[in-house]
Amino acid sequence: MVIGGGQAGLASGYYLRRAGADFVILDAYDEPGGAWQHAWPSLRLFSPAPYSSLPGRMMPVPEGSGYPSAADTLAYLTDYERRYELPIVRPARVRAVRNGGERLAVETGTSAGTWHARIVISATGTWGGAYVPYYPGIGDFRGRQLHTATYMGPAPLRGQRVVIVGGGNSAAQILAEVSTVADTTWVTLRPPRLLPDDIDGRALFDLATQRARLADAPAIGDLGVIVAVPAVCEARGRGALKAEPMFARLTADGVAWVDGTTLACDTIVWCTGFRPVLSHLAPLKLRGSDGVILTQGDFTSGNWPHV
Template sequence: MTQHTDVVVVGSGQAGLAAGYHLRCQSPDFTILDADPAPGGSWQHMRDSLRLFSPAEHSSLPGRLMPAQAGETYPDAGHVVDYLTGYEKRYDLPDRHGTRVGAVRRDAGRLLVEAGCGTWRARAVISATGTWSRPFLPAIAGRGVFTGRQLHTVNYRRPADFTGLGVPPAGGWGSVIVVGGNSGAQIAADLALDGHVNVTWVTQRPPRFLADDIDGRALFDVTTARRRALDAGRDDTGGVASLGDIVAVPPVRAARDAGLLTPKPMFTRLTADGARWDDGSRSGADAVIWCPGFRPALSHLAPLNLRGPRGHMPTDDTRALGEPRLHLLGHGDWTGPASATLIGVGRPARDAARAIAQLL
């Protein structure tokens, strides 16, 4: 069955909900299609220890402040899920959960959105699918040879899952290699502070810790200032990259200060029982946790043939250059300053909704 609507939003994480809020203000007919069976976006799949690195009042979507979490300065992922669930209900957003979009195609002056339970003909589409469903794994020699566990950031939940790895010697424990920068530091700290496994933290380049007093509020301000400078034709300020690449959240600071978070350079290859470096040194491992990041989840847009370098689609702000009826939202600076954050997605979501209202 084919349904007709003005706008389809694909994805109902924080970006999709912000888009829904601003579309509600503009009053077109719209629907939100989301693959997850429940509200909360990727936050419902995060590790147990994850905390926001901004206080609640600085981590809000447009229209409704996130309430503080009792006893916590920086809310946990469960609190964010509750907030997003309440946000969806508060604004009565027309969200169809458990509806995975397979393809978006051009069709007789409209965009045809094909999902498992039906098809929508829309005058415009906002793709707010983020990156969580498309984890990236680097090509590294020996990855298929390693006999231990390999998992990505998306699969990590808690240190208890790694207790008793391998056959540790008397008084010892199994070993885990964690590969990656910011998320890698946080997961390595989580495991190291727990104390039940030996942790080796590996990074592609020497990590640079941001100052301990910097949190998400400051990062948002720095990112916004960089975008304004570039838009005005001024010199590039460097943005967040000029400050460092590892956010010193409290667990990372604690592990670093305790001497538990000393990085090693990237290994040359994996072996059957661990890793080997250029200098011939080796490290045994029962598990490798890969934290090299993600890629944009855009496979549903493949029929539009818009993909550019590195998998990105060229855009003017959020609007796809090759298809003016399509907007992309929530992919970081590519589609708006800090648009992959709770506090940052509101402005590009507003701009996308306004542009679509003008188009309609």
């Protein structure tokens, strides 16, 4: 049983099909594409198409920059599952996985019913686990608060005063386009750092692999974290990527810093990341005392985790 029909679930299905396994994929969404069907239209991957492909089928190279858009990725994932005729049941949102003795009971709480499997692969990703950090006054702010997961483009923010929170790729890409229609302020915990223009996600993946194998390999953060996709380069060129330190609290009308400086705003966009969506595994009581789900084996040794 594979839970989740996004890219991780489809890749798992590819290898399970190749191995001749008896399996099914349960997907919570009505349509193919996983979380990509809910991403904002201008979002782009920060790796070129050849390095963003799933096993068995290369992602087509889009015209222009070579960085696939959300629509490109959605079309690719849709084509992928149809090409390999993966056995996907949808919509089937898994509510709980329980220990049923020799098999695990996978409960959907929908018309898909309960399934039983010897092995369960949880490919549920993080999109449903949008994370917004707590700051004093967060409930007092009378404006609008969005998250990366609910941001759908700059049009509704036209003419507003917008604060964008976060120092990663999503924040930089959202800032790049919102700053063309609104008065924006970018706030980050630490000064944001763009990667050199000739380094993209491919190089980051290579570096992460090297670091996993060699203790003295350079840290990814030593290079920077934000990939200079075309929109970000354009924003940098017009001086829109200037970041302010993180504010200390929210007020009814905006945000305030520790030195007493305040800023009125209409909307705050939290580009503050996601957390793994694993609540369906709670009945199995897999978390240790530190809250971490223990695994057997590790990726760096070549022994894949079993849980």
